[in-house]
Amino acid sequence: MSRTSPRGATRPVRSRVGVVVAAVVLVVLLVLIARSAGGLGGALDVLLGDPQQDAQEAPAGSAVAALDRLPVKGKAPKTGYSREQFGQAWQDVDANGCDTRDDVLARDLTDVVYSRADPCQVSSGVLVDPYTPKQIRFQRGPRSAEVQIDHLVALSDAWQTGAQQWPADKREHFANDPLNLLAVDGPLNSAKGDGDAATWLPPNKDFRCQYVARQIAVKAKYGAWVTQAEHDAMAGVLSTCPHQALPRDDGGVGPQPAATSAPADAATTAPYASCSAAKAAGAAPLHSDDPGWNPRLDRDGDGVACA
Known part of the structure; x- marks a missing residue:
């Protein structure tokens, strides 16, 4: 005939006590974290991570x-x-x-x-x-x-x-x-x-x-x-500047500035930066009295550029 050990009968009770203690400790930790993180949602974010925050760490167009x-x-x-x-x-x-x-x-x-x-x-x-x-x-x-x-x-x-x-x-x-x-x-x-x-x-x-x-x-x-x-x-x-933008592709240091409206006559009076720009605009050859004249493009000093 088998006998039931009195000590064996206490094992399930001890196991349940351990689970209860662990649960109490977890609840206390959640309460403490929630107080510092601004609520239960913040506490879960601290423990599990915030996917939205992670996605924002490398914004589009950033160097990161x-x-x-x-x-x-x-x-x-x-x-x-x-x-x-x-x-x-x-x-x-x-x-x-x-x-x-x-x-x-x-x-x-x-x-x-x-x-x-x-x-x-x-x-x-x-x-x-x-x-x-x-x-x-x-x-x-x-x-x-x-x-x-x-x-x-x-x-x-x-x-x-x-x-x-x-x-x-x-x-x-x-x-x-x-x-x-x-x-x-x-x-x-x-x-x-x-x-x-x-x-x-x-x-x-x-x-x-x-x-x-x-x-x-x-x-x-x-x-x-x-x-x-x-x-x-x-x-x-x-890591010290996660939102640092890539520079614009003309050698500028900062991000591309927002476009601004130019005065009506700006396009005709601004000097052409290059002969390529003048030719693309159909303005070549440029003469010294032409709108968009740039003396830097006149290599031989004869008053005509981008011929």
């Missing part, structure tokens, strides 16, 4: 969202790299009659003075350097190197993250793309070398979000990839 889409790979060998692989330096790829270096200087400097002999050539100006930030007076001549044009994504880095496979004309446009170019402090640019975000960031921390956003925009535009270390460094910077 674009970074998430970049391929992550190791760097290819640097074998075969040379500056010449990216074409002749500072070409006039936008056909405005001025080389890329002078275009960037004219864009990034203030108080710009042009050479009398060459209306494209920037003779002097003032740079508020985004990397330091300090004011640097640019004067063409022996001290020109105090202001240099930085490729935000260095040509060597691009070569090792996809550019080896690009056709020559794509590499040439990459090297002259205003989106990837910035007038900066010369010695700092030299110190940066071909470093990516994992090895070099601007000393000016207030500019770092914009800096990596432009690097991401450039790599996304040309189909280059990032290394894991580079990705992590960029993500670390953007």
